[in-house]
Amino acid sequence: MAEEKQTGRWGMVIDLDVCTGCNACVTACAMENNIPWTGEEDAGYGRGMHWIRVQRYWEGEYPDISPHYQPVMCQQCGRAPCEPVCPVFATVHSEEQQINLQVYNRCIGTRYCANNCPYIARSFNWFDYSQQIPTPMNYYLNPNVTVRRRGVMEKCTFCVQRIYEGQERAKAEGRAVRDGEIVPACAQACPTDAIIFGDLSDPDSRVSKAARNQRRYTLLEELGTEPKVTYLKGEGTYGG
Amino acid sequence: MSEKLTRRNFLKLTGLGIAATAVLTGCGPASRYVLRRPYTEMPEYSQIGKSTYYATACRECPAGCGMIMRTFEGRAIKAEGNPAHPVNRGKLCPRGLTAVQGLYNPDRYKTPVRRSRRGDARTEALSWDEAIEIVRSALNGDPQRVAFYLGLNADHVFDFVEELTRTKGMPAPVRFGALGMFEARATLVEAARQVFGKATLPFFDLADADLVLSFGANFLETWLSPVAYSRAFGDFRRRGEPLKKRGYLVAFEPRLSLTAGSADEWYPLTPGTEGAVAMALGKLLVESGAVRMPEMLENNYRGVNVEAVAQAAGIPQEKLEHLAQLIARAERPLFLPGGGALGHASGLENALQIFALNVALGRVGQPGGVFLIAGEEKADSLESVQTLIQRMQAGEVDTLFIHGANPLFELPKSLGFEQALSKVRQVISFATFPDETSLFADYVFPDHSPLEGFGYVRVLAGTPRFAISAAQPVVVPLYDTRATVDVLIAASGLPYTDEVDFIQQKLQPVFQRSGAPELATFWARFLQQGGYWEDVGESPDSADLSTVPAKVLLPERAGEKTFHLVVYPTQMGDGSGANRPWLQETPDPMTTVMWNTWVEINPKTAEELGIHNDDIVRLVSSAGQIEAVAYLYPAIRPDTVAVPFGQGHTALGRFAEGRGVNPAEVIQSLTNTVGDLAVGDTKVRLEPTGKRRPLSRLESKSGVYGEH
Numbered sequence: 001m002a003e004e005k006q007t008g009r010w011g012m013v014i015d016l017d018v019c020t021g022c023n024a025c026v027t028a029c030a031m032e033n034n035i036p037w038t039g040e041e042d043a044g045y046g047r048g049m050h051w052i053r054v055q056r057y058w059e060g061e062y063p064d065i066s067p068h069y070q071p072v073m074c075q076q077c078g079r080a081p082c083e084p085v086c087p088v089f090a091t092v093h094s095e096e097q098q099i100n101l102q103v104y105n106r107c108i109g110t111r112y113c114a115n116n117c118p119y120i121a122r123s124f125n126w127f128d129y130s131q132q133i134p135t136p137m138n139y140y141l142n143p144n145v146t147v148r149r150r151g152v153m154e155k156c157t158f159c160v161q162r163i164y165e166g167q168e169r170a171k172a173e174g175r176a177v178r179d180g181e182i183v184p185a186c187a188q189a190c191p192t193d194a195i196i197f198g199d200l201s202d203p204d205s206r207v208s209k210a211a212r213n214q215r216r217y218t219l220l221e222e223l224g225t226e227p228k229v230t231y232l233k234g235e236g237t238y239g240g
Numbered sequence: 241m242s243e244k245l246t247r248r249n250f251l252k253l254t255g256l257g258i259a260a261t262a263v264l265t266g267c268g269p270a271s272r273y274v275l276r277r278p279y280t281e282m283p284e285y286s287q288i289g290k291s292t293y294y295a296t297a298c299r300e301c302p303a304g305c306g307m308i309m310r311t312f313e314g315r316a317i318k319a320e321g322n323p324a325h326p327v328n329r330g331k332l333c334p335r336g337l338t339a340v341q342g343l344y345n346p347d348r349y350k351t352p353v354r355r356s357r358r359g360d361a362r363t364e365a366l367s368w369d370e371a372i373e374i375v376r377s378a379l380n381g382d383p384q385r386v387a388f389y390l391g392l393n394a395d396h397v398f399d400f401v402e403e404l405t406r407t408k409g410m411p412a413p414v415r416f417g418a419l420g421m422f423e424a425r426a427t428l429v430e431a432a433r434q435v436f437g438k439a440t441l442p443f444f445d446l447a448d449a450d451l452v453l454s455f456g457a458n459f460l461e462t463w464l465s466p467v468a469y470s471r472a473f474g475d476f477r478r479r480g481e482p483l484k485k486r487g488y489l490v491a492f493e494p495r496l497s498l499t500a501g502s503a504d505e506w507y508p509l510t511p512g513t514e515g516a517v518a519m520a521l522g523k524l525l526v527e528s529g530a531v532r533m534p535e536m537l538e539n540n541y542r543g544v545n546v547e548a549v550a551q552a553a554g555i556p557q558e559k560l561e562h563l564a565q566l567i568a569r570a571e572r573p574l575f576l577p578g579g580g581a582l583g584h585a586s587g588l589e590n591a592l593q594i595f596a597l598n599v600a601l602g603r604v605g606q607p608g609g610v611f612l613i614a615g616e617e618k619a620d621s622l623e624s625v626q627t628l629i630q631r632m633q634a635g636e637v638d639t640l641f642i643h644g645a646n647p648l649f650e651l652p653k654s655l656g657f658e659q660a661l662s663k664v665r666q667v668i669s670f671a672t673f674p675d676e677t678s679l680f681a682d683y684v685f686p687d688h689s690p691l692e693g694f695g696y697v698r699v700l701a702g703t704p705r706f707a708i709s710a711a712q713p714v715v716v717p718l719y720d721t722r723a724t725v726d727v728l729i730a731a732s733g734l735p736y737t738d739e740v741d742f743i744q745q746k747l748q749p750v751f752q753r754s755g756a757p758e759l760a761t762f763w764a765r766f767l768q769q770g771g772y773w774e775d776v777g778e779s780p781d782s783a784d785l786s787t788v789p790a791k792v793l794l795p796e797r798a799g800e801k802t803f804h805l806v807v808y809p810t811q812m813g814d815g816s817g818a819n820r821p822w823l824q825e826t827p828d829p830m831t832t833v834m835w836n837t838w839v840e841i842n843p844k845t846a847e848e849l850g851i852h853n854d855d856i857v858r859l860v861s862s863a864g865q866i867e868a869v870a871y872l873y874p875a876i877r878p879d880t881v882a883v884p885f886g887q888g889h890t891a892l893g894r895f896a897e898g899r900g901v902n903p904a905e906v907i908q909s910l911t912n913t914v915g916d917l918a919v920g921d922t923k924v925r926l927e928p929t930g931k932r933r934p935l936s937r938l939e940s941k942s943g944v945y946g947e948h
Contacts, residue, residue: 016472020460020499023811023829024333031337031340053827054829065874140340140579189321191328191460191474192331192472193471
C-alpha cells in the first residue's frame with residue numbers, strides 16, 4: 001500500500017436521498033467499460049460482470065414496507081484489502097490517480113483479491129464472455145478500455161480512461177483540471193445527479209463539500225479501509 | 241471577415257464555437273448528402289485517436305430526450321445525454337444508453353425482403369426498385385382500402401403519413417404504442433382537454449413542488465418522460481439554497497413501483513379507487529376549513545362518504561386525515577394522474593378528480609404546479625385500433641402499412657389483431673428488426689435504425705417549453721436499408737426531393753420562430769444543438785371544472801379466488817428493448833431479476849396458495865393464460881399480482897426470443913369511456929403448476945423467506 005500524495009485524490013459521494021435505484025448507472029457503466037453480458041444462466045450463478053450494482057434492501061413489513069437502494073462499486077480504498085494479497089502485483093495502488101488499479105495483463109486469475117474484498121466489488125471472467133459478442137455488436141466497444149479475456153479479474157476503475165483524458169486535456173491547455181470536468185459514466189448518466197465525482201484534496205470541490213455533509217457514512221467503516229466513496233444517508237422515512 | 245480566410249483559419253474559427261462540447265452537425269449546412277464513412281475511408285474531420293460527437297434525438301421512447309453520440313472512426317461508441325437539452329439535461333435512462341446495441345444488433349433486417357408464407361422466417365431479398373414499385377401500386381389502389389399503423393416514436397414519419405393520407409383521401413393513420421397504452425395517454429389528454437380546453441399533455445413541475453401525491457404515476461421509470469421527471473425528482477428532493485424544503489412524496493399504487501419505492505409514504509390502494517381517494521381528500525380538506533374550494537367542488541365533495549372510500553380503497557381513515565393535513569400545510573402540493581389511476585373503467589373520472597384537486601388548490605400555471613405542453617398530442621386511443629381491426633376483419637383493408645410498432649406483441653391478444661391480420665390482402669412492414677408483426681408481413685422494407693437516419697421528435701412531456709429534438713445520422717447505414725419517408729416519397733409522388741427536404745419544409749414554422757437568417761443556418765444549428773427550444777413555456781389561463789363528476793364508481797373488487805392484475809412496462813419499454821443484451825442483464829430495480837419474466841405475489845398470499853419462490857404459476861383470465869415464475873414480492877397487495885411487460889417474444893432476435901412470457905395474452909380488452917384500455921381492470925386466477933424454474937437474480941437468495 002503506497003502512501004498517498006495530497007493532490008488529485010479522486011473520490012465520489014452518493015446521495016441516497018436522491019438515488020431512485022433506477023439502474024441507469026449500471027447500464028451506463030457497462031456500455032462505457034466494455035463489460036460483457038453473461039446470459040441468463042451465468043448471471044443467475046452470480047457470474048454477472050456488473051462493476052456497479054444497486055443493492056435493494058427491504059425494511060419493514062407490508063404495508064409499512066420501504067426499499068432502500070444503495071449503488072455499490074469498488075470503493076477505491078485508501079488501504080485496500082485486495083492489494084497486499086495479489087501475488088503478481090496486478091492489483092496495485094496508483095500513485096498518480098490514487099485509486100486501485102487492476103492491471104489485466106499481469107492478472108493470473110488467482111481470485112485472492114476478490115476473496116479479500118469486503119465490498120464484493122470485483123468480478124471475474126469465468127469464461128470468454130467478451131469473445132461471445134457477435135459481430136457487428138463489437139463495433140461499439142470503447143477503444144479506450146481494454147477488452148478482458150477469460151481468467152482475468154476486473155472491477156470499477158472510476159473510469160480511469162476519462163480521468164487520464166481530462167488530465168491530458170488540462171495539461172495540453174496549461175491549466176489545472178476544473179471541478180466537474182471529469183465525470184465517470186455512472187455519474188454522467190445518473191438522472192437525479194445522486195453521484196458526485198471530483199477531487200477530494202480540493203476542499204472547495206463539489207465532492208469535498210458533499211462529503212462533509214452530516215449525513216455522511218462509508219461502507220464497513222470499522223474495517224479501516226478508508227474508502228473514497230462516501231454515502232449520504234436518506235432522510236425522512238425513506239432510505240436509511 | 242477578411243477576404244483572406246484560409247481554410248486552416250476557418251477550421252480554427254468554427255472549432256472555437258464548438259470547442260466546449262465538440263458537437264458537430266452531421267454534415268455541413270450545404271452538404272446534406274455527405275455521408276460518414278467507416279474508418280477505412282476516413283473523412284478529413286476525423287482525427288486519428290479523437291472521438292467525434294454528434295447530437296441527435298433518442299428515439300427509444302416518445303419522450304424525445306437529447307442524445308450525444310460519441311463516435312470513433314465511424315462507429316457509434318457511447319450514448320450520452322445532451323447537456324443543453326431542456327428535457328434530459330445530459331442524463332439518459334438505461335434504454336437510451338443501450339441504443340448502440342439496437343443499432344449493431346446482428347439480427348437486423350439487412351435488405352428489403354418478400355415473404356412467401358406469413359410467419360415463416362425464410363425470406364427472399366428484393367431490390368429497392370422492386371420495393372418502391374410494390375409500395376406504389378399499393379398506394380395507387382382504392383384509397384379507402386389502405387391503412388397505416390404507426391408507433392409513437394417517429395414524429396416525422398407520422399407527419400409525413402398524415403400528409404400522404406390526407407392528400408390521397410385515405411383513412412387517417414392509427415398511432416398507438418404500448419407505452420401510451422399502459423399510461424392511458426389518450427385519457428390524460430382528454431381530461432386535460434376537458435379541464436384546460438386544449439388537447440395536449442400536461443406538464444407537472446415536480447422540481448418546484450414541496451408535496452407530491454402520485455396516483456399510480458411511475459414517473460421514475462416509464463411515465464411520459466421518465467428522465468425529465470427523474471431529474472426533477474432530484475431537485476424536488478434536494479434541499480436547495482437558501483430555504484428550499486425537501487420535497488415529500490406520497491404514492492398510491494397497488495404494487496410498489498420504483499417511484500413508490502422512493503416515496504416517503506406508500507399506500508397500496510385497491511386498483512381503480514384513485515378517483516374516490518382524491519374526492520375523499522377533497523372532502524377532508526373542505527371540512528378542515530384550511531382550504532377554500534370552488535363552490536361546485538364543495539357540492540361534489542358533500543356527497544362523499546370518507547369512511548366508505550377508506551374501506552373500499554383499503555387505506556385507514558386516519559391516514560386519509562393525516563394526508564389531508566399534509567396537503568393543507570403544504571405550500572405547493574401537486575397531484576399526478578398516472579396510468580395506474582387512468583387505466584380503469586372509471587379512468588377519465590379518476591383523472592378529472594385528480595385534476596380538480598390541482599385546480600382547487602390553485603396549482604395551475606404556478607411554480608410547482610400544472611402546465612400544458614406546447615403543441616398537440618397525436619396519439620390514438622385503443623378505440624381507433626379496434627376500429628381498424630374491425631375494418632381488417634371485414635376484409636376492407638387491402639394493404640396495411642406498419643411502421644415503428646409491433647401490434648402483434650403489444651396489443652392484448654383478446655383484441656384479435658392476429659386473426660384480423662390474416663384477412664388483409666397485403667401487409668407491408670417498415671420494421672428495422674424482425675419483430676413479431678413483421679414476421680407476418682408479406683414484405684419488409686426496412687427503415688434505417690434511428691441512429692442512421694434523419695428525423696425529429698416533438699418533445700412530449702418533459703418540459704412545458706416549445707421544444708423539438710433533431711435526429712441525425714451518427715453513422716453510415718450499416719445495411720441496405722432506406723428511410724421510410726424516402727420510400728413513400730418515391731412511391732407516392734408527393735412533391736419533396738427526399739426525407740431531408742420534407743423535414744426542412746415541415747420545420748418551416750419552427751424556422752420562422754427561431755429568427756435564423758436563412759433555412760440553412762437554422763438547419764445547421766438545429767442539428768448541431770440537437771433540436772430547437774424556446775425559453776418560455778405555456779401555462780393554461782383558465783380551468784373549467786364543469787365536467788368533473790360528482791361521483792366516481794368504485795371498482796369491482798377481486799373476488800374470493802381472483803386477483804387484480806397489474807401489468808407494468810419496465811426498462812424494456814414497449815418490449816422492443818428485449819433485444820439488447822445489456823437491458824436484459826441490467827437487473828430489474830425492485831426484484832433484481834434478469835433475463836426473464838416473473839409474477840409478483842405477496843408472500844402471505846403465496847403461503848396460502850402453497851407457492852414458493854421460483855415455482856411456475858399459471859395466470860388465467862377470460863382472455864387467456866400464461867405461465868411464469870413466481871417472485872415473492874413483499875410490497876404488493878395480497879389481492880393483487882403483478883407481471884412486467886416486455887418479454888415473451890416469439891421473434892425479435894437471439895437475445896429476446898423464447899424468454900419469459902407476454903402478459904398481453906391475459907389482458908382483457910376492457911376499455912374506459914375515452915376508449916383507452918382499462919388495463920388495470922383485468923382479473924386473473926392463480927394456479928400452481930408444480931413445476932419449478934429458478935430465476936436469475938442479482939440479490940442473494942439465501943435468507944430470503946427462509947430459502948436458500
